[in-house]
Amino acid sequence: MIELVERQDKLRLPGVVEITGVSARSQSRNRPVDTDKYRWFDDAATLAEDPDVDVFVELIGGSDGPAKFAVESALKAGKHVITANKALMAKHGMALAALAEEKGVDLLFEAAVAGGIPVVRVLRDSLAGVEIKRVAGILNGTCNYLTTSMLETGRSYDEVLAEAQKLGYAEADPTLDVSGMDAAHKAAILSAIAFSADLDFSKVKVSGVDGIDLLDLKLADRLGLRIKLIAEGLLTEDGVVCRVEPMALSANHPLARVNGSLNTVRIEGDPVGAITLTGPGAGAGPTASAVMGDVAKLFRPAIRPAFGRAEHHVARPFVAAMGDETSAFFLRVRLADQPGALAALTEALAAEGVSVNQLVQDSADDSGASPVAIVTHRCPRSHMQAALTRLGKLTMLIDAPRLIRIETAS
């Protein structure tokens, strides 16, 4: 967060942000950024009330205790508040929202739900003209990692959890995650927005992955089903139902393929249909991105530039082409059915330093042309172009080669 503010010249904020002060439990702890240059506050609530502060960013956590006290202090002092605290918002969101309204300040919490995925603002603002029927998703990366990994490795819940803790994918005390409570906090917040509902967390039905057995995952797999912890909010005639529980998804279900620690939210509404947002659900970077998006929202320029470029931004130019890009390529040619044709093709490539990774040759078609497709190793496009020039001179090429850039999953 601080690191991101320090390089804000690279960002597209509508104005300039200044860090007034910093507070945390321990001043002396080693941090990736140097906090010594900022005013230090031992007490978060004192920082929240400081006259130099316009916006209080709360990243403490916990539904009660110091986080709640500091947020309330900030709101009461007429400061905008940005929080990443899902437990706080799920339990006290309505009361805090009322306090913020009373004081005429904003209470923003994009980072509280689904990390870097900007689903709060999408639901609240972009889809304000949509009648939402259902919001469902994978809102806890730890649970998704556990169920994915159990099935993939055939190991028990306890083994996989222990490994996840070692890798940092699960907390030392994983209760909040594996019980489904963390996902429930997020689902309740999304439901309140989507359905204009009075958030009442006591009504949310929660079960987690802690009772999941490898046997269940394996048998479900044999029946074409993936068991995942699904959080959902849906509109019924009686009101808003919000629940978190393991569900068995058919293999072709859009949420079934979301593996590992990713988060996904699927929003179904009329007349938009279904929109799915996928991304990193936790971590310092995604959280900082979400917080900064909320910071950006607090600027209220008289005129909002259509493409988002503020006066202090330097415009970049569009340029016609990349420099000499390196890529793997798919190359398809049709060769005349004559001896040495394939050798001539591969020699032409080799002569320009283009090496073949995979090759398939099809039997000759009615015209006697034999299609060949090649996947090259990564090479500069200039090499590939030189090879194409060489190929152009070969008489055994029936027509122009087809060249397509390859992209693999990163």
Next chain:
Amino acid sequence: MIELVERQDKLRLPGVVEITGVSARSQSRNRPVDTDKYRWFDDAATLAEDPDVDVFVELIGGSDGPAKFAVESALKAGKHVITANKALMAKHGMALAALAEEKGVDLLFEAAVAGGIPVVRVLRDSLAGVEIKRVAGILNGTCNYLTTSMLETGRSYDEVLAEAQKLGYAEADPTLDVSGMDAAHKAAILSAIAFSADLDFSKVKVSGVDGIDLLDLKLADRLGLRIKLIAEGLLTEDGVVCRVEPMALSANHPLARVNGSLNTVRIEGDPVGAITLTGPGAGAGPTASAVMGDVAKLFRPAIRPAFGRAEHHVARPFVAAMGDETSAFFLRVRLADQPGALAALTEALAAEGVSVNQLVQDSADDSGASPVAIVTHRCPRSHMQAALTRLGKLTMLIDAPRLIRIETAS
């Protein structure tokens, strides 16, 4: 759009919208909504300048001609403009944005890119605190439908195109789509936002799917690659490169699995990582949703309620549980290894009207327990609960059954 305004009591707009007037080429054409109750304007520019109009919504299309004239007239008259016109924004967006700024009005165009997916605002506002490196996606549903369908059915480009035209997935004149031009308009707009760049459409490199051969798709498939029309904008040292061309994606690439007429945008940035948005890229409903999201943005209440609920919205309650929901279920039990155990299980289900769709039984484990998993047909949960009560009385059940709701792709 009109239909959506007429049922705005079901939506979550921050204020009330009124249709001042309507203009189209022909007043007498049959439309799904009754336009007779609104003031009719034969000329869009006259409507745009009408003193009763605060916001002009342009859904005419075309980069020049009446759409451009009407949008310019509206902006000059100091009206906010909302447009779904990607060609207009790609070619004249910079000039129109400057005109809007000069006049102190908003120019919004969420519907111009990726239909119902709110990617314009996500990029511009939510991710304003992120350094975007690349925006890539499938931005033309027609092209994606064509390449998907060719490979699935083994038919030629011409055959699949003709069918797509019959089904309404492709225009009578498909040039704008299949040439890649439509995707290029959208990619250029996204690039301008993502990279704070001066949009210069003449620099965009465009090739389409019109040269794609079934042979290429098939050979690529054999090499584990999916050829799709990919639109991308990326930040290079020289400036912004924007291009549209067929690319070969590895089968595990996040964009490779997006089939049919869906749109997808993948945004890569620092420090958020990658966020993927998927949804309907075209159609009246998604377009109207996007336009209404822009309408919502024009309201500027003094205080923005944290959960988006304005004063005129009626709050819905959270309720503890659904009524008697109908669903298919995954049921797993462990049966004692004794004759008639499976029969007793299936009889208990049948007695409560729960019918078995699929069943797998595993060999008995060390303790002699034999795991059985069942996928039921859809039934009311109350039937399933009654069946569970019956099962609870069976002595051959080793432990408590595991019941998980099933959801299939809709």
